[in-house]
Amino acid sequence: MNKSYTITISFIVALGGFLLGFDSAVISGAITGIRSYFEMSDWELGFSVGCVIFGAMAGNIFAGPLSDKYGRKKLLIVTAILFTVSATWSALATNYISFVIARIIGGVGIGGAILIAPIYIAEVAPPKLRGSLVSLNQLNIVIGISVAYFSNYFLKDIEGESWRWMLGVEAIPAFLYFLALFIVPRSPRWLIQKLNRVDLAEKILNKIGGKQFAKITIEEILRGVAKKQAKGTYADFFSKRMTTVVIIAFGLAFFQQITGINAIFYYAPTIFEQAGGSTDSSFLQAIVVGLTNLVFTLVAIRLIDKLGRKPLLIIGTSAMTIALTMATLAFNNATYDFNENNLQKIENSELKLALNQIKGTSFNSQNELFENLEQILTKEQLFNFKRYEVKNFISINATLVLIAILLYVAAFAISLGPVMWTMLSEIFPGNVKGIAISAVGFFNSLVSYTVTQFFPWELTNLGPTITFAIYALMAVLSLLFVLKYIVETKGRSLEEVEELLMRVE
Template identity: 70%
Template sequence: MQDNIKLNKPYTILISLIVALGGFLLGFDSAVISGAIKGITVYFEMTDEMLGFAVGCVIFGAMAGNLLAGPMSDRFGRKKVLIFVALLFSVSATWSALATGYFEFIIARIIGGVGIGGAILIAPIYIAEIAPPKLRGSLVSFNQLNIVIGISVAYFSNYFLVQLENDSWRWMLGVEAIPALIYLISLFAVPRSPRWLVVRRNKEALAFETLTKIGGDDYANITLEEIKRSTSKKETKGKFSDIFKSKYATIMIIALGIAFFQQITGINAIFYYAPTIFEQAGGSTDSSFLQAIVVGLTNLVFTLVAIWLIDRLGRKPLLLIGTISMTIALLMATFAFKNATYHFNRETLSKVSNPEIKEALTELEGRTFDNQAELFSAVQLKLDDAAFLDFKRNEITNFIDINASLVLMAILLYVASFAISLGPVMWTLISEIFPSSIKGIAISVVGFFNSLISFSVTQVFPWELSNLGPTITFAIYGILSFCAVLFVYKFVIETKGKTLEEVEELLVKS
C-alpha cells in the first residue's frame, strides 16, 4: 500500500544520520584502544590479565548498558536515552585520557562501555521505527556504517598520534570527546519515535506530525493504522517473562543465534588487536599501524556495499555469502601461521631490544623451530616468567618467517566479509523482528548476550595468542564461522520489503 507514496527521503536520511552518529562513537571507542595498548601497558604496569580486562572492560560496561537501555527507552523514549548515551561518551573520553591509576582508568572505560551498550541497541531501534519499509534496511545500516567510519578514523588518529611522546595514548583516547559533544547537541534536533509515541504514550497527533514529514498525509494515515492494528492485538507493555513465551520462540532463536555468531567468530579481537596481530606476523610497529588503517578502510568500503545490497539482495543471502567468506579467510590465516618458522641467527638475535633476553637466547643461535609450541618450550627453559612474557609480547616478531601478505589478505577478506553480513545485518534483523510490546526488553536481553560473548572473546584473545598461538586461535574462529553458516541456512528468515507489523505477524505465527 505504501509503494506509490512519495517519501521525503532527505528528511528521513538526515534524522537517521544524526542518530547513527552514536555508531561513530561506538566504533571509535572500540578501536582507539588498539593504538593505546602499548602505552597503557607500560604506564599502568599491566599483566596479560590486566591488559585483557582493560581492553575488554568496555564490553563489561556495554552489558550494563544493554540491560538498562531497552527498558529505559520504553519508559522515557528512544531520544532521551540517546542523549544520555552521548553524555556518557563525553565523560568517558575525557576521564580515561586524564586517568593516573589503573582502577580509575577502568572505571572511565566502563562508563564509555555503558554508552556503547545503549547506542548499539537504541540507535537501530529508533531508525527502524522511523524508516519506511523500502528504506529501512539501508537506513538502519547507517548505524553500522558509522561504526566502521569510527573505527577507520580511530586507526588514522592513532597512526598520527603515536608519533607523540609517551603520553600519546592520552591524546588517542581524549579526542573522542569532540564528536561526543557534537552528537549530544545534534540529538536535540531529532523527533521522538512515532511508534513509541503511539504504543507507549498514545500520542497519535505527535506521531502523525512526524510521519507526515517523512511521507505526507497518506503515508502517515496508513502507517498509523498499521501501528494501531498491531497494538490492538496484544498488550502494549511487555514483561520480561513474555520473551520466554512459546509464540516468540522463533524470534528468540534467530536473535540470540545471530548475536552469538556475530561475536564468537572473533571480530572484536581482530579490531582491538589488529596492530598486535600484524606484529605477530613480523611487521614493525609503524607498518602494523598502517595495516590497521587498511583494515579500517576495507571495513568502511564493504559496509557501503552492504548498505547498497541489503534492500536489494536481502538479509539472508548477505549473511550466507559473508559467513562462508569469513570461514575461508580464517582458514587462510590459520594456514599462514601454521607454516611459519622461527629462526635464531646473528641477524635476528641482534634485533632483540631486551639485553637479558638477548643474552639468554644466544644459546639457541643456529636453531629453527617449525611451530610456536616448540619455540615456546625451548625459550621458556632459558628465561624467567617476566622475561618469557616480554618475549611473547614483544620479541617473538624478530624471529618469525611467515607469509605476511597471506595474513594481510586473510584479515582483509575476513573484515570485508563481516562488513557485508554479520556486521550490519544483525542489527537490522533484531531491530525488525521483535514486536513493539517486547522490543525494549527483548533487545536488551539479546544485546546483553551479544556483549557477554564479545567480552569473553576480547578477554581471552591475548591469552590465546600467548599460549595457544595464532594458528590454533584462528582455527577455532574458523570452525565457529562455519557453524554460523549452518545456523543462517537453517534458521534465519528474510525480512526485506516487509513492514514491521508484517514481520511480526510472520514470525509470531511460525
C-alpha cells in the first residue's frame, strides 16, 4: 500500500478545510473594526458574521449534485477560486452591502469544500485509514482556525484599518490551494460510477494500494453499481428503508451546531472580554482556544479508527455538557462592582454621571444589575452599557471560564467535529450520496447560521449565563441522541456500511 501517496492527496484536498477554518475564525478579530467602520447594530453585526453561512447553504445545495455530474476534483477547484475572490473583495469593501456579498461568496466556497473534501477522501481511502484520512479535513479546519487567531493577534496593531489585512491575507493560501489541486487525481469511485472508466480508476487505485487492493475495490464498486442503476432522488433519500440513515445524518448535523461551537469560534475574543479580559489578553486566549482545538483533533484522528465513532461521540458530548455547565455557573456567580476604579473606565460623560448614582454598589447577578439600571438610564444608555461597558464592572472567576471553554473545545474536537463529517462520508448509499450530503449540509449550515446570528443579541439581552445554559441543555440532548441512535461504522467498507444501515430499521 502506497500510504504516503494516499496521505498526500488526502491532505491536499483537505486544505479546503484549512481555508474553511481560517475564514470562520478570522472574522473574530475583525469584529471591532468592521462594526466601527460600517457602523453596525447588533443585528447587522450578527448578519455580517453569519451571512457567510447563507453562502454555505447555497454551496451545500449545489455542491453534491454538481460534484456527481462534473467530478469531485473540479468542484474543489471552484471552491479555491471562490475563497480567493472572497478574501480579496472583503478586504477591499467600502460599504456594508459589498462586504456582505464578499462574505457570502466565501460561504459558497465553504459549503462546497466542507461537503466535497470528505466525500473525495472517503472514496480514495482504504477502509483501515478512512476515518483518519477523512478527519484530515477536520484537522485542517482547526489548523486554519488556529492560524487565523495567530494572524489576527499579529495584525491587530497595524495602523489604520487592520481588519482589512486580517481578512485579505486569506487570499494567499486560497491561491496555493487552487494550484495544488491540479496534482490530485479524480475519484476512482466517481470515474467508475459516472463515466464507467474502470481503466483510469484501476491506475489510481493501483497507485494507492497496489493491484490486490485495486481489484477488490473495483469489484465492490461494480457490485454497488449493479445494485443501483437508477440515479437516486430525494424520494429515495427519505424512503422508509433510509430511516436510520436520515435520523443519524440530520441528528448529527443538528447537534454539531446547536451546542454553540461557531459562537465560540466566531466570537471567542468577545466572550473573553465579557469575562473581564482586556482586548490583548482576549486575543491571546483565543489563540489558546485554537491550539486546544488543534491538539485534540490530532487525538481524534489517532483514535477514530481504533476506538471507534460512537465511543468518541459519547466521551465528547459528555465532556461538552460538563464544560458548558461550568461556564454557566461561572457567569451565574459573577458580581458587578461599581467602584471608583471601574467607573473611571467609562468614557461617555453622560453615562458616567448617571452611573455615579449607584457608586459603591455591588450586584450579585446580571439580571439584578439590569433591573436597577433600567431605573436610572435611558433605553439608549442601557443598550450601550450592555453592549460596551458591562465588561468593565464584572468580577468573575475568569480562570474557570477559560477552563470551561477549553474543555468544551477539546471535547468537540474529539467528537462532533470530526466524527460527524466522517460518518456523513460513510453512511449514504452511492446513488443518493450527492443529494443526501447536500441536504444534510444545508441543514447543518442553517442551524449554524441561527446560532451565529443570535449570539450577539443573546449576550446583550439574555446575558452569558442564560446563553451558556441553553447550550448546556443542547449538549445533554446530543449525548442522549448518540446513545440511542448512533451505529458504529469503523473498519467497514462503504458497501458494508450501506448493507448494515439498510438492515437496521
